Amino acid sequence: MPAEAREVQALADGWSFDFGIADELPARPGFDDSDWAKVAVPHTWNRLGNPGTARDATINADRGMGWYRRTLCAPAAGKRSFLEFDAASIVADVWLNGVRLGRHEGAFSRFRLDASAAMRPGCDNVLAVRTDNSKPDPGSATWHVVPLSGDFMMFGGLYRPVTQIAVDPVHIDLMDHGGPGVYGHVAALDAAGAEVAVRTRLANDGAKAAEARLRVTILDADGKVVARSDRKVPIAADAVASDETRLRVADPHRWNGLADPYLYRILAEVRDAKGRLIDRVEQPLGIRTIAIDADKGFFLNGKPLKLHGVSRHQDRYARGWALTKADHEQDMALIRDLGANTVRLSHYNQATPFYDLADSTGMILWAELGLVNQTAPKGVKDTPPEMRANAEMQMIELIRQNYNHPSVAMWSIGNEVTNWSWKGLTPSNPRPLMEALNALAKREDPTRPTTMATCCEPLPGEDDDRPILTGIADTVGFNRYIGWYGKGYVDEVEDLAAHLTELHRKFPGLPVSLGEYGGGGALSQHTDNVHGGKVMNVSRPQPEEIESYIHERSWAQIKGLEWLYGAWVWQMFDAASEVREEGDTTDVNTKGLVSFDRKVKKDAYYFYQAAWRTDVPVLHLTGKRYTDRAYRSVDVRAYSNQPRARLSVNGRDIGWTNCIDAVCVWKSVRLDAGANNLVAEAGLVRDSAEWRYDGGANDVHIRSGTLTGAVVGGVRYGSDNYFDGGKGAPLNRFRREIYAAPGSEEQDPHLQVTGTDQPALYENYRSGIAAYRVPVANGRYRVTLHLFEPAEDAAGKRVFDVAVSGGAARRGVDPFALGKGKLKAATIVLPARVSDGILTIDFTKRVGEPIVSAVDIVAE
Ligand code: GCB
Numbered sequence: 001m002p003a004e005a006r007e008v009q010a011l012a013d014g015w016s017f018d019f020g021i022a023d024e025l026p027a028r029p030g031f032d033d034s035d036w037a038k039v040a041v042p043h044t045w046n047r048l049g050n051p052g053t054a055r056d057a058t059i060n061a062d063r064g065m066g067w068y069r070r071t072l073c074a075p076a077a078g079k080r081s082f083l084e085f086d087a088a089s090i091v092a093d094v095w096l097n098g099v100r101l102g103r104h105e106g107a108f109s110r111f112r113l114d115a116s117a118a119m120r121p122g123c124d125n126v127l128a129v130r131t132d133n134s135k136p137d138p139g140s141a142t143w144h145v146v147p148l149s150g151d152f153m154m155f156g157g158l159y160r161p162v163t164q165i166a167v168d169p170v171h172i173d174l175m176d177h178g179g180p181g182v183y184g185h186v187a188a189l190d191a192a193g194a195e196v197a198v199r200t201r202l203a204n205d206g207a208k209a210a211e212a213r214l215r216v217t218i219l220d221a222d223g224k225v226v227a228r229s230d231r232k233v234p235i236a237a238d239a240v241a242s243d244e245t246r247l248r249v250a251d252p253h254r255w256n257g258l259a260d261p262y263l264y265r266i267l268a269e270v271r272d273a274k275g276r277l278i279d280r281v282e283q284p285l286g287i288r289t290i291a292i293d294a295d296k297g298f299f300l301n302g303k304p305l306k307l308h309g310v311s312r313h314q315d316r317y318a319r320g321w322a323l324t325k326a327d328h329e330q331d332m333a334l335i336r337d338l339g340a341n342t343v344r345l346s347h348y349n350q351a352t353p354f355y356d357l358a359d360s361t362g363m364i365l366w367a368e369l370g371l372v373n374q375t376a377p378k379g380v381k382d383t384p385p386e387m388r389a390n391a392e393m394q395m396i397e398l399i400r401q402n403y404n405h406p407s408v409a410m411w412s413i414g415n416e417v418t419n420w421s422w423k424g425l426t427p428s429n430p431r432p433l434m435e436a437l438n439a440l441a442k443r444e445d446p447t448r449p450t451t452m453a454t455c456c457e458p459l460p461g462e463d464d465d466r467p468i469l470t471g472i473a474d475t476v477g478f479n480r481y482i483g484w485y486g487k488g489y490v491d492e493v494e495d496l497a498a499h500l501t502e503l504h505r506k507f508p509g510l511p512v513s514l515g516e517y518g519g520g521g522a523l524s525q526h527t528d529n530v531h532g533g534k535v536m537n538v539s540r541p542q543p544e545e546i547e548s549y550i551h552e553r554s555w556a557q558i559k560g561l562e563w564l565y566g567a568w569v570w571q572m573f574d575a576a577s578e579v580r581e582e583g584d585t586t587d588v589n590t591k592g593l594v595s596f597d598r599k600v601k602k603d604a605y606y607f608y609q610a611a612w613r614t615d616v617p618v619l620h621l622t623g624k625r626y627t628d629r630a631y632r633s634v635d636v637r638a639y640s641n642q643p644r645a646r647l648s649v650n651g652r653d654i655g656w657t658n659c660i661d662a663v664c665v666w667k668s669v670r671l672d673a674g675a676n677n678l679v680a681e682a683g684l685v686r687d688s689a690e691w692r693y694d695g696g697a698n699d700v701h702i703r704s705g706t707l708t709g710a711v712v713g714g715v716r717y718g719s720d721n722y723f724d725g726g727k728g729a730p731l732n733r734f735r736r737e738i739y740a741a742p743g744s745e746e747q748d749p750h751l752q753v754t755g756t757d758q759p760a761l762y763e764n765y766r767s768g769i770a771a772y773r774v775p776v777a778n779g780r781y782r783v784t785l786h787l788f789e790p791a792e793d794a795a796g797k798r799v800f801d802v803a804v805s806g807g808a809a810r811r812g813v814d815p816f817a818l819g820k821g822k823l824k825a826a827t828i829v830l831p832a833r834v835s836d837g838i839l840t841i842d843f844t845k846r847v848g849e850p851i852v853s854a855v856d857i858v859a860e
Pocket residue numbers: 150151347415416455479516570589591
């Protein structure tokens with residue numbers, strides 16, 4: 001770049017940092033920061049959400065004021081100096097040489113400040129920045145800055161790059177809400193040509209009027225000039241002029257998503273009257289059309305494209321929000337490898353490198369304003385004007401800063417904004433704010449549709465006085481976690497398609513998508529049978545298999561819904577959240593397809609690879625983290641895009657199975673004692689897993705009514721399995737509502753079954769059970785059933801018969817009578833004989849529901 005054009009200097013190194021100083025003394029140039037930490041920017045002080053660690057000082061969840069200081073060299077004489085912050089969280093105040101340059105409110109957007117007047121010649125200019133990520137409590141600087149809440153950590157600091165930009169007094173405007181100052185869009189398009197309108201904002205910071213020579217060029221991907229316009233733009237002193245020019249691109253090469261992400265570039269160059277180049281800005285241009293139809297879905301360049309993808313938060317293990325370019329690249333590579341064609345940038349404006357990657361790879365983006373849950377602070381009824389102004393400013397920033405990215409298909413005006421009175425907030429009406437934001441987005445960018453994600457509002461026709469927001473934006477994304485946040489059973493997931501179809505019917509003419517869906521999956525927690533017990537949706541455990549199953553069954557239902565224009569998995573990566581303690585982590589939302597540190601692809605990741613990728617053969621054996629198996633007879637599951645797959649165990653051929661909706665299951669595979677090498681093959685791909693079975697050769701121990709196994713009295717019990725009918729339930733329910741108002745945490749009084757030295761066998765139960773059918777070797781067994789009465793206060797209210805293979809039976813089992821009271825342990829022992837490979841325990845109901853809490857099957 002010629003020396004006279006814009007000079008951009010990264011301010012990455014040489015910063016000093018300290019946390020927790022409330023006064024403004026560090027803003028003074030003479031302040032002594034010699035004992036501060038030496039840091040590089042991007043930086044955040046928060047270390048929340050590192051797996052396996054408790055929330056303590058080492059992971060640092062502190063929210064408050066973090067100060068950054070460094071020195072800075074002035075640009076060459078006659079140049080203006082602008083400081084550019086790609087983001088600073090949440091509220092940033094900036095001083096240069098003790099002169100306050102300004103404040104920015106909002107954690108996610110780029111902003112620039114004019115430092116020219118405060119700059120002194122030489123290199124001793126002292127830059128001081130205070131970033132404040134305090135919780136938005138009354139009196140804090142963040143009280144009105146959106147988002148006021150959300151299921152994610154608001155990391156603090158200068159977590160994106162900081163640069164100094166030196167320019168001539170006449171330059172492409174740098175003060176347009178962090179935007180590039182050059183904005184192109186396709187104004188008309190047909191087979192013969194595209195008309196591209198390019199608007200350039202030119203600033204003159206000088207005291208005299210000027211005439212800028214503006215050259216706007218469109219270059220193709222090879223750098224060849226395809227269109228050009230030269231203009232003379234007069235600019236008054238200390239003013240901004242806006243120029244719009246139209247350029248024609250003949251025979252345009254479309255930006256066509258993953259298939260062909262062809263990019264042109266817009267180059268705006270400014271010369272002075274003598275022809276010297278004084279500024280230049282380059283921006284991406286993609287020539288494409290998008291349309292969303294309520295009945296036919298999403299169209300790219302006139303062709304239907306079903307959007308299927310993931311949501312992404314901008315954090316990761318050890319780094320928090322302070323991501324490197326390589327981090328963004330890795331995330332995008334993982335998403336591409338998954339087979340997604342769209343990413344929802346939840347729930348806020350993300351870093352430019354990620355938008356650039358989407359442009360260059362052809363990923364379709366849902367870009368989103370950081371407005372979540374609340375449209376008013378706690379205790380306040382209506383959106384205060386300061387909050388509304390902030391949301392509007394952030395909306396403008398989002399759109400101007402990302403206007404030129406062809407990957408952006410829609411602007412979301414918010415997520416799950418509703419009347420949160422049912423979560424303990426003051427009843428308020430979010431409609432005025434949402435309507436204003438939608439209108440603003442349409443004004444800022446008439447070329448793109450708007451959208452919003454909703455979860456919890458009433459539907460038309462329901463008796464509920466909360467407002468319906470669906471329909472304010474051009475399209476909607478319904479966030480639905482059926483099978484996860486529900487009554488507690490994974491089988492509810494089967495209602496998803498019917499529910500979405502009903503929503504589609506209730507909002508005729510409105511393009512509908514599934515904005516979020518999914519479930520939690522802890523890496524170290526496993527279950528033998530996803531139907532065995534209650535889903536612990538905001539606590540523990542969260543077996544990985546549940547997450548997989550929810551995705552298997554969700555995708556099977558939604559893939560055929562033609563009108564559903566898109567579906568976004570919640571979420572691509574585990575992400576930090578202050579409000580969570582669940583699965584095997586603290587401060588992490590476990591719904592990622594990939595772990596927080598990006599090191600582990602969960603089984604659900606491979607499910608989508610199998611479901612979405614057609615370009616490469618995919619085969620993945622599930623359960624590689626559940627290596628030490630509780631049961632000898634297991635269903636083996638693989639994910640594949642091949643029609644069928646074959647399995648062997650320790651070289652023994654188990655046979656072929658069909659892969660239906662990407663899922664291949666081999667039923668009741670008998671493992672060898674000790675090590676098992678499982679190998680699956682399909683077409684040219686193969687995958688293997690190493691499991692162990694170290695239990696008794698023919699013994700089976702089942703913990704009824706739960707998704708988790710346990711070792712009790714030295715005996716390994718698997719989670720509930722081999723059952724027919726009934727429902728599993730824990731004796732002690734634990735419920736912790738996220739986003740809950742203080743005091744709304746609910747925990748039943750801790751109940752414990754007595755009359756046993758093995759209370760862990762009586763922590764759950766299956767009631768309403770019809771039978772257990774357990775695959776075992778033929779022979780003689782002793783069957784012990786553990787049970788108790790959890791609910792009834794008298795004998796005679798629950799009575800059933802039990803019969804086992806071989807004919808032995810016990811009639812009139814009454815847990816209350818047997819245990820001599822409620823919550824008292826009881827056992828039944830029956831001899832069994834098996835000659836057909838299945839040990840059956842039949843329960844026949846007489847009064848109330850049959851019940852069982854654990855089963856021991858021991859070979860005689
Ligand atoms: C939602 C929210 C998202 C949460 C997610 C969850 O509906 O939009 O921010 O993280 O659910 O995991 O509960």
